[in-house]
Amino acid sequence: MNTIDRRIFISKSLVGLGSATILANLPISLKAAVYGAIPKHKTGFQVYTIREMLVKDFAGTLKMMAGLGYQDVEMCSPAGYISSGFEPLVKMKPENMRNVILDSGLSCVSSHFTFDELKNNLDDRIDFAHKLGLTQMICSSFWLPKESKMSDWLKSVEELNQIGLKTRNAGIQMGFHNHHMEFEKLEGKLIYDELLKHFDPDLVKMQFQVAVINIGYKASAYFRDFPGRFISSHLADWSPAKKEQVSIGNGIVDWKDFFIAAETGGVKNFYVEMDMDKFAPSAAYLKSI
Numbered sequence: 001m002n003t004i005d006r007r008i009f010i011s012k013s014l015v016g017l018g019s020a021t022i023l024a025n026l027p028i029s030l031k032a033a034v035y036g037a038i039p040k041h042k043t044g045f046q047v048y049t050i051r052e053m054l055v056k057d058f059a060g061t062l063k064m065m066a067g068l069g070y071q072d073v074e075m076c077s078p079a080g081y082i083s084s085g086f087e088p089l090v091k092m093k094p095e096n097m098r099n100v101i102l103d104s105g106l107s108c109v110s111s112h113f114t115f116d117e118l119k120n121n122l123d124d125r126i127d128f129a130h131k132l133g134l135t136q137m138i139c140s141s142f143w144l145p146k147e148s149k150m151s152d153w154l155k156s157v158e159e160l161n162q163i164g165l166k167t168r169n170a171g172i173q174m175g176f177h178n179h180h181m182e183f184e185k186l187e188g189k190l191i192y193d194e195l196l197k198h199f200d201p202d203l204v205k206m207q208f209q210v211a212v213i214n215i216g217y218k219a220s221a222y223f224r225d226f227p228g229r230f231i232s233s234h235l236a237d238w239s240p241a242k243k244e245q246v247s248i249g250n251g252i253v254d255w256k257d258f259f260i261a262a263e264t265g266g267v268k269n270f271y272v273e274m275d276m277d278k279f280a281p282s283a284a285y286l287k288s289i
Helices: 003-014 019-024 028-035 048-056 058-067 094-103 115-120 122-132 150-169 191-198 210-215 219-225 255-265 276-288
Strands: 044-046 072-076 107-113 136-139 173-177 204-209 230-235 237-239 244-246 269-272
Touching: 044 048, 048 058, 048 276, 058 094, 072 269, 094 107, 094 122, 107 115, 107 122, 107 269, 115 122, 115 136, 115 150, 122 136, 122 150, 136 150, 136 230, 150 173, 150 191, 150 204, 173 230, 204 210, 204 219, 210 230, 210 237, 219 230, 219 255, 230 255, 269 276
Parallel strands: 044 072, 044 269, 072 107, 107 136, 136 173, 173 204, 204 230, 230 269
Antiparallel strands: 237 244
């Protein structure tokens, strides 16, 4: 039986048998038969957790990360992240920043931006993105007050839809990054699910934060339930026994299944975002699968 016939046979065998549940428990070899081979992917990292090192030695830190096996870097907008420690990079021209990144052996297609800078300084931020060579701009959540109502969240959604229209016209895909707060319930509804319902699927793609596995939400489930809605993902792993984050491959995330599902979700970029001591073993694991 060839690969295509085997895939069809397995898929038909699952019809009417609770296929989503069965697929989640299949051996990885059979998952690959149904979904196709595990896709190849670049191993990237997000700079936020190593920002103190980065601003002290921008070129050296990037070269160190490339030496660990990383191929792609996701930045944070220095202008938007001044209060988070990125102020020393504000004066660096984006063209120079791009050259340093490329000289380190890394690529950079994505960066985080605050919602405020996107709302209040969008033309300048698009210009920064173009000069840095970005194809993706990610809104790092709305950071609404805890007393906000669902209507406040949906108002922000519509604002980001409009921002996404402008970035699309400039040749850049807008995205939205979640934290744990989007997986809280408000007025009886899960905030994240409501965001997915109201974001324009073409104008705003999602960047899924895998770290929410520690509260029971699986990236792979969302990738399959909402095909094509995702652009990238932040990678982290979790140990229930230790009750702490652990390096990729040493926790409860099924990474082989994750990457198979990510293909369905539309994910194009993968960024490890963990403490410095976890970057090396995480890169080694990701390279091995």
